[in-house]
Amino acid sequence: MPAMNPYLNFNGNAEEAFNFYKSVFGGDFTMIGRFKDMPEEYRGPESEWNKIMHISLPIKGGNILMGSDSPEHMGKVIVGNHMHISLHPETKEEADKLFNGLSAGGNVVMPMADAFWGAYFGMFVDRFGISWMINVDTQQK
Template sequence: MPALNPYLNFNGNAEEAFNFYRSVFGGEFLVVSRFKDMPAEYKASEKEDNLIMHISLPIAGGNYLMGSDVPSSMPKAVTGNNINISLHPDTREEADRLFKGLSAGGNVVMPMADAFWGAYFGMFIDKFGISWMINVETHPK
């Protein structure tokens, strides 16, 4: 079974929210990436450079609370679209099987493909309106 983690979206206050979550759960951030860290072809506007592209906070039991700010090029985060279920299977084959099965009858946002951060990644909204992300780490740990 792949790891399953909540992924939260924010409208410019992800860093504040995650500092709050860290004050409650404890620990240290595993990853903090900003939009300025993206390759030029994927960048949002310069005014969004310091916003959080991805942040990950380990919490109990090997789980992670993850999130990002939503760039202005995407729909604003509102209750209902501000959380995704993030699956982390071990193989591309398992990722493709899960993506195909769970996205059937839904809306593919990003098909499974190699991503610039070194993962095999895809996003979709299932036929029940639930947002999913599938991420397979492809670089050595």
């Protein structure tokens, strides 16, 4: 079974929200990436460069709370698109099986592909309206 973690989306206040969560849960962020840290072709407008592209906060029990700010060109975050279930299988083969099975009858947002952060990644909304992300860390494989 792959690891399964909540992934929260925000309208520009992800850093504030995660500092609050850190004050409650404790611990330290394992990653804080900003849009300015992305390769130039993915950055978007300069007004968004300091927003959070990805942040991770380990929570007791082996869980990780993750999140990001939603870029303006992707639309405002509203209830219904503000949370994803993020799966972390160990292999590309397992990722493809999960992606193909869960996305059947749904809407593929990003097909599974190698990503610039060293992962095999894809996103979709299943036929029931649930948003999913699948991420295989290929740097350790």
